[in-house]
Amino acid sequence: MKTIAAIATPPAVGGIAVIRVSGPCALQIADRVFTSVSGVPLSQRRGYTASYGSFHSADGILDDGVALVFRSPKSYTGEDVAELSCHGGVYVARAVLRAVLDAGASLADPGEFTKRAFLNGKLSLSQAEAVADLIGAGNAQALGAARAQAGGALSRRIQQLRESLLNLAGHLSAWVDYPEEDIPQLEEGALADSLRQGLEVLDGLLASFDTGRFLREGIDTVIVGKPNVGKSTLMNLLAGCTRSIVTEIAGTTRDIVEDTVSLDELILRLSDTAGIRSTADPVERLGVELARSRLDTAELILAVFDGSAPLEQEDFQLLELLEGRPVIGLVNKGDLELRLSVKELEDRLDSVTVLSALEGEGLDTLKEAIRRKLGLLKLDPAGGILSTERQRECARSARGSLWEAISALEAGMTLDAVTVSLEEAISALRELDGDRVTEEVVNRVFSRFCVGK
Numbered sequence: 001m002k003t004i005a006a007i008a009t010p011p012a013v014g015g016i017a018v019i020r021v022s023g024p025c026a027l028q029i030a031d032r033v034f035t036s037v038s039g040v041p042l043s044q045r046r047g048y049t050a051s052y053g054s055f056h057s058a059d060g061i062l063d064d065g066v067a068l069v070f071r072s073p074k075s076y077t078g079e080d081v082a083e084l085s086c087h088g089g090v091y092v093a094r095a096v097l098r099a100v101l102d103a104g105a106s107l108a109d110p111g112e113f114t115k116r117a118f119l120n121g122k123l124s125l126s127q128a129e130a131v132a133d134l135i136g137a138g139n140a141q142a143l144g145a146a147r148a149q150a151g152g153a154l155s156r157r158i159q160q161l162r163e164s165l166l167n168l169a170g171h172l173s174a175w176v177d178y179p180e181e182d183i184p185q186l187e188e189g190a191l192a193d194s195l196r197q198g199l200e201v202l203d204g205l206l207a208s209f210d211t212g213r214f215l216r217e218g219i220d221t222v223i224v225g226k227p228n229v230g231k232s233t234l235m236n237l238l239a240g241c242t243r244s245i246v247t248e249i250a251g252t253t254r255d256i257v258e259d260t261v262s263l264d265e266l267i268l269r270l271s272d273t274a275g276i277r278s279t280a281d282p283v284e285r286l287g288v289e290l291a292r293s294r295l296d297t298a299e300l301i302l303a304v305f306d307g308s309a310p311l312e313q314e315d316f317q318l319l320e321l322l323e324g325r326p327v328i329g330l331v332n333k334g335d336l337e338l339r340l341s342v343k344e345l346e347d348r349l350d351s352v353t354v355l356s357a358l359e360g361e362g363l364d365t366l367k368e369a370i371r372r373k374l375g376l377l378k379l380d381p382a383g384g385i386l387s388t389e390r391q392r393e394c395a396r397s398a399r400g401s402l403w404e405a406i407s408a409l410e411a412g413m414t415l416d417a418v419t420v421s422l423e424e425a426i427s428a429l430r431e432l433d434g435d436r437v438t439e440e441v442v443n444r445v446f447s448r449f450c451v452g453k
């Protein structure tokens, strides 16, 4: 096994920079570039100790700083690790890294430290994936979810499910293979119940993927409504609420997002906002294919109505277009006398909120409505959620196999057939947590990481 090294801090000027070295020769290699003031070599120090001293290359002293020693298995990677902290100049850090490489280490690939942690059993694959999410977390909720995940919340949930399916499969095969033995027969109803419970767990996890994604990447949102209902005023109100700077997420192909606003943990990615301001005719605006396709892809539609006037034909046309979509009806101008029948609106939309965009009232109710609409209230990161496409694929495949097992049972097929599907489901769950993954999958997971992690 090679000893690897990389700069673990960002390639920028900062207070300190950390060069991480991991592998069987980490401490010996670090000794070649670091001399402690105490004179004790790092390779003779115990784990979890810090030494102050100087870094040097063949050409002389580079910098002074601190070296931390971690002893296998009690380190991030599970191997011997030295972390060398020098001054945070780009040149200094590179010079120390170069000295470490010259002393015998190889440059680490992106994510290779975390990959070693996974291969050494320090982390499951889903925990390792969560490390990438931790680094990328843009708000408190996403951070909370990533932390729970890194702590193994998803792994535990998957393991529980796998255990219960394994028990069932074991029972079934024993019973099929040794019919003459006195193994109590599983009652078909109880078997179907257990399978259905598994299906429920997987359905919950699959739903958590979308909700989790809303928190990480934001909610693709469209505001619609006829002219003068207050769409621009609402936009301005929302824009005024933007407190955190939200960065664009690389690799997400979406329509042009003109405004990204954040309401607490909710990040709304509002597109088509120019259309809101410029197009006078809502029927034309809503009738064109472009608007339709925006409605098709939107994850949330805020449909604005003027509360100070009864619903009219244009509103009804809009409501027709919105049928079956993720809509929250906003009765605006709540500061004026209410002339719109909220009941009439509630007959057509399952979520209706009264607010005043002008006065900025009703925002909290709107936030609650959004959370409820998108299932964010039900999201329990501590219980484990799916956070990558890879995890979702595995969960879907496990769900498909479980469903086949249930169908086979209901169709009165042999228990053999049920067992086969059950084992497929177990194998998909194994893959989800990295128990049985190909090298290609592992490499793909770690390619998302930065060098030095």
Ligand code: GDP
Pocket: 225, 226, 227, 228, 229, 230, 231, 232, 233, 234, 276, 277, 332, 333, 334, 335, 336, 355, 356, 357, 358, 359
């Ligand atoms: P849009 O055409 O849907 O974008 O509507 P605007 O945002 O331009 O608003 C149209 C008119 O309604 C403007 O005069 C706004 O000041 C007014 N308006 C918008 N929201 C409210 C509100 O909550 N209360 C009151 N009283 N007037 C509002």
